[in-house]
Amino acid sequence: MSEMTQWITFALIGLGTFAIRLSFIELHTVLRIPPLFRRALAYVPASVLAALVLPAVVFPDRHAGFDWMNPQIPAAVLAALVAWRTRSTLLTLVVGMGVLWALKHWGL
Amino acid sequence: MPYNSGTQAFRQGAHNALPLTSGIVPFGLITGVTAIGMGLSPSDAIGMTLLFYSGSAQMVVMQLMQNAALPVTMVVTALVINLRFLMYSASLAPHLGQLPRRQKWPIAYMLSDQSFALCTLKIGAGGLGQHAYPYYAGTAITMFFGWNLSVLAGMYLGAGIPEDWSLGFAIPLSFLALLIPGIRNAATLGAALTGGVLAVLAADLPYNLGLLTGALGGITAGLVIESWKTPQAMPEANSEQEAS
Numbered sequence A: 001m002s003e004m005t006q007w008i009t010f011a012l013i014g015l016g017t018f019a020i021r022l023s024f025i026e027l028h029t030v031l032r033i034p035p036l037f038r039r040a041l042a043y044v045p046a047s048v049l050a051a052l053v054l055p056a057v058v059f060p061d062r063h064a065g066f067d068w069m070n071p072q073i074p075a076a077v078l079a080a081l082v083a084w085r086t087r088s089t090l091l092t093l094v095v096g097m098g099v100l101w102a103l104k105h106w107g108l
Numbered sequence B: 001m002p003y004n005s006g007t008q009a010f011r012q013g014a015h016n017a018l019p020l021t022s023g024i025v026p027f028g029l030i031t032g033v034t035a036i037g038m039g040l041s042p043s044d045a046i047g048m049t050l051l052f053y054s055g056s057a058q059m060v061v062m063q064l065m066q067n068a069a070l071p072v073t074m075v076v077t078a079l080v081i082n083l084r085f086l087m088y089s090a091s092l093a094p095h096l097g098q099l100p101r102r103q104k105w106p107i108a109y110m111l112s113d114q115s116f117a118l119c120t121l122k123i124g125a126g127g128l129g130q131h132a133y134p135y136y137a138g139t140a141i142t143m144f145f146g147w148n149l150s151v152l153a154g155m156y157l158g159a160g161i162p163e164d165w166s167l168g169f170a171i172p173l174s175f176l177a178l179l180i181p182g183i184r185n186a187a188t189l190g191a192a193l194t195g196g197v198l199a200v201l202a203a204d205l206p207y208n209l210g211l212l213t214g215a216l217g218g219i220t221a222g223l224v225i226e227s228w229k230t231p232q233a234m235p236e237a238n239s240e241q242e243a244s
Helices: A003-027 A035-041 A044-058 A072-086 A089-105 B006-037 B042-052 B055-066 B071-081 B084-096 B101-109 B113-124 B129-160 B167-182 B186-201 B206-229 B233-243
Strands: none
Touching: A003 B042, A003 B055, A003 B071, A003 B084, A003 B101, A035 B084, A035 B206, A044 A072, A044 B084, A044 B113, A044 B167, A044 B186, A044 B206, A072 A089, A072 B167, A089 B006, A089 B167, B006 B042, B006 B055, B006 B113, B006 B129, B006 B167, B042 B055, B042 B129, B055 B071, B071 B206, B084 B101, B084 B113, B084 B129, B084 B206, B101 B129, B113 B129, B113 B167, B186 B206
């Protein structure tokens, strides 16, 4: 890919992403948000975040299949418990990474 | 708890976002390391980071560049991954849409998963009122500097970070820390379970469509459970929201 094509590609992605982010913030007086869409928005964070988290946990390597012995699964389960009890981001990260390193270190 | 001043709301936003940077810093470092490792010049890597301001899109595009994919594939894939911002934009629009353009455009550019999640949690708890803009700006500016500085640091570290630190796992963990406190009832739980399971089942779909499939399935599940739970109360609850 030439330098020129590359920058045009980057610029298109940047502009497109900005347009998506701006969309409703800019046009919300013109574009009325339908009531069903507004109700649906309440479920966006839970759905999107779960859809980001679960595949990333169970498939550490995108091209490999499902593996019960994958140490990310117990690490994520414990981290989820910590998040539920403490609501602390930092503790969740510390426990999740700690469990993962421990499991990998002892070769489980 | 409403804030007394805009400054206080801005500081609180920045304060709430700070622990979340620990989730993006490792991702930023890896993005910087990968960019230099695959042979991008520092100016290309910095330009890409600033233009996209989207780590997942950047990682995917770098992957596609290594596979010598067509530019049009890169643009389509990156924008599909970023479609979720459409939903974030719609959900924040009632609180940020009335601002003048010189404020609206920069904050739209800085919209991120983390700022969105923090703001919707606060707005859901009824704690922002007129200070939605400074609170949001506090979260957004913190995430913006956290992200760009960590990519820059990654570029300088080059290949110095060993692969076996598994730092990539910090990304799903930080999303998990945002997800769990947001689950407050059967409907949000159903949305999360459906979204997660569908995304796993659909993980092999091309162009990251698994993420969109999971998200749409989760939202539908949430709406369905909501209508089972409160078949009568729904319209009333809605009209109250409309009036306020």
